[in-house]
Amino acid sequence: MRALILALALLAAALPAAAEKVVLGLSSDTVSINTNFDGSEILIFGAVKRDGPSPSEPRLQVIVTVAGPSESKTVRRKEKRFGIWVNKDAVEIDSAPSFYAVSTSTLLGLSLSETEDVRHKISIPRAIRSVDAPDDISDSETFADALIRIKSKANQYQLNEGTVSVDEQTLFRTTIELPAALTEGEYQTRIFLTRGGQVVSQYETSIYVRKVGLERWLYVLSREKAFLYGLMSLAIAVFAGWGASAIFGLLRR
Amino acid sequence: MQIYLPIAEVSVNAFLLLGLGGIVGILSGMFGVGGGFLMTPLLFFIGIPPAVAVATEANQIVASSFSGVLAHFKRKTVDLRMGTVLLIGGLVGAGFGVMLFNYLKAQGQVDLLVKLCYVVFLGVIGGLMFFESLNAIRNVRKGKAPVRKKHNWIHGLPFKMRFRVSGLYISVIPPLIVGVAVGVLAAIMGVGGGFIMVPAMIYLLGMPTKVVVGTSLFQIIFVTAFTTMLHATTNFTVDIVLAVLLLVGGVIGAQIGTRIGVKMKAEQLRILLAIMVLAVCGKLALELLLQPSELYSIAEGGH
Numbered sequence: 417m418r419a420l421i422l423a424l425a426l427l428a429a430a431l432p433a434a435a436e437k438v439v440l441g442l443s444s445d446t447v448s449i450n451t452n453f454d455g456s457e458i459l460i461f462g463a464v465k466r467d468g469p470s471p472s473e474p475r476l477q478v479i480v481t482v483a484g485p486s487e488s489k490t491v492r493r494k495e496k497r498f499g500i501w502v503n504k505d506a507v508e509i510d511s512a513p514s515f516y517a518v519s520t521s522t523l524l525g526l527s528l529s530e531t532e533d534v535r536h537k538i539s540i541p542r543a544i545r546s547v548d549a550p551d552d553i554s555d556s557e558t559f560a561d562a563l564i565r566i567k568s569k570a571n572q573y574q575l576n577e578g579t580v581s582v583d584e585q586t587l588f589r590t591t592i593e594l595p596a597a598l599t600e601g602e603y604q605t606r607i608f609l610t611r612g613g614q615v616v617s618q619y620e621t622s623i624y625v626r627k628v629g630l631e632r633w634l635y636v637l638s639r640e641k642a643f644l645y646g647l648m649s650l651a652i653a654v655f656a657g658w659g660a661s662a663i664f665g666l667l668r669r
Numbered sequence: 670m671q672i673y674l675p676i677a678e679v680s681v682n683a684f685l686l687l688g689l690g691g692i693v694g695i696l697s698g699m700f701g702v703g704g705g706f707l708m709t710p711l712l713f714f715i716g717i718p719p720a721v722a723v724a725t726e727a728n729q730i731v732a733s734s735f736s737g738v739l740a741h742f743k744r745k746t747v748d749l750r751m752g753t754v755l756l757i758g759g760l761v762g763a764g765f766g767v768m769l770f771n772y773l774k775a776q777g778q779v780d781l782l783v784k785l786c787y788v789v790f791l792g793v794i795g796g797l798m799f800f801e802s803l804n805a806i807r808n809v810r811k812g813k814a815p816v817r818k819k820h821n822w823i824h825g826l827p828f829k830m831r832f833r834v835s836g837l838y839i840s841v842i843p844p845l846i847v848g849v850a851v852g853v854l855a856a857i858m859g860v861g862g863g864f865i866m867v868p869a870m871i872y873l874l875g876m877p878t879k880v881v882v883g884t885s886l887f888q889i890i891f892v893t894a895f896t897t898m899l900h901a902t903t904n905f906t907v908d909i910v911l912a913v914l915l916l917v918g919g920v921i922g923a924q925i926g927t928r929i930g931v932k933m934k935a936e937q938l939r940i941l942l943a944i945m946v947l948a949v950c951g952k953l954a955l956e957l958l959l960q961p962s963e964l965y966s967i968a969e970g971g972h
């Protein structure tokens with residue numbers, strides 16, 4: 417009997433799925449890193465377009481995720497050996513985003529069911545892929561937890577529950593704070609509409625974070641003409657050293 | 670004033686970096702050390718990625734050493750002949766040290782090795798210098814003339830060469846060996862190697878302290894320039910914006926430091942350097958001995 421009610425509920429939740437779509441706006445789709453860049457904020461806003469009238473129950477919830485470029489990481493744990501603390505166990509994390517923010521209109525647990533989280537990889541632990549632990553490490557989850565803890569402390573992983581405001585079940589908006597230590601790349605932005613824990617619609621777009629001006633020029637030079645860049649660094653160093661010596665020599669006279 | 674560093678990819682306070690550069694520059698000019706052994710840990714502390722900190726620090730040392738050595742050239746306290754011999758050894762050692770470093774990096778324990786190297790070398794050198802200069806100061810107070818061993822086993826070696834500025838007539842083998850050893854350690858520890866070079870020149874080669882500083886700076890310029898090029902072309906980790914901020918403070922500091930150094934007695938100079946070396950050694954030793962607040966650390970890439 418309970419299974420039947422659940423099935424009906426799921427059916428009811430699934431029905432309006434085809435009818436609701438996201439229309440998105442962004443304050444800007446590029447974030448420029450210039451010399452005095454000190455973190456940034458992006459405003460993500462949009463509306464829900466639907467064919468029929470909005471179903472009143474369950475309520476519409478909105479989840480916004482922003483993910484920076486992924487890279488593999490090694491997490492090491494220190495242990496006391498011969499009286500000193502040394503790196504002992506290491507676990508490789510296949511892929512972890514350099515930045516990840518989840519913003520929700522209510523508690524994440526209320527707006528998303530476990531199975532939908534697994535399918536869409538929305539919550540922070542799910543966004544980190546495949547912990548490849550050696551056989552002799554039994555508690556490999558603690559390494560992934562440590563990665564999340566360290567990244568969260570640096571504001572690079574954020575879970576912002578209740579920061580998406582939804583008006584009239586149609587308009588939504590949120591701001592996401594980007595930290596000063598930001599890497600370049602394509603930041604994948606996803607918006608999920610959920611009802612009763614089920615994803616009824618999703619939308620994807622990208623925000624580009626790139627260095628501009630002097631920052632861009634130096635970065636490109638250091639990668640593409642590394643030898644020239646090295647010589648330039650040395651020339652500046654020698655010139656500055658000579659300059660200080662000459663100026664102090666004049667001052668003494 | 671916040672400035673975003675293009676290679677390090679972090680935002681830092683520009684005045685903080687200028688100040689750090691200045692303080693380390695003063696020490697560099699006073700003692701003839703590059704200051705890398707102080708600056709590199711400080712850069713880690715303010716959140717610069719270690720690889721960028723080590724590479725950029727090498728570039729900054731080029732500037733402060735160049736500024737310092739010019740001041741020494743004017744006073745003719747650089748032994749070019751000795752510097753060249755040390756440098757030949759140093760470059761060979763640095764090349765060899767980079768290979769050793771990469772091998773240990775693949776083993777995953779390079780951080781520990783670097784720290785242990787620091788603790789052992791800083792501890793031994795700082796301790797030796799501290800007690801030696803303490804004795805020297807006591808002897809001066811008592812009115813005894815400082816006793817210098819004129820002849821030891823070093824004087825029995827072949828390939829003798831005259832080092833006029835240092836007032837020495839010794840074999841080139843000991844300076845070459847000192848150069849190679851310092852080069853290897855400099856590459857592993859990511860510093861210029863002045864804090865090892867200076868005591869080695871004083872105690873192993875018997876050079877006069879006033880000449881040691883200029884000659885050490887002369888040698889450091891080339892070893893760190895070599896390291897900078899190596900990092901810039903293989904790891905792409907030299908951050909020129911960070912380097913400029915550090916070296917503007919650094920070169921000014923080095924000029925001030927050189928002038929302070931001239932006014933001080935050799936023993937006082939040595940005991941101050943010894944205290945500083947021991948302080949850094951103590952801090953690093955505590956880091957190894959006490960339980961860290963975060964046991965886990967994140968490294969780039971897989972292994």
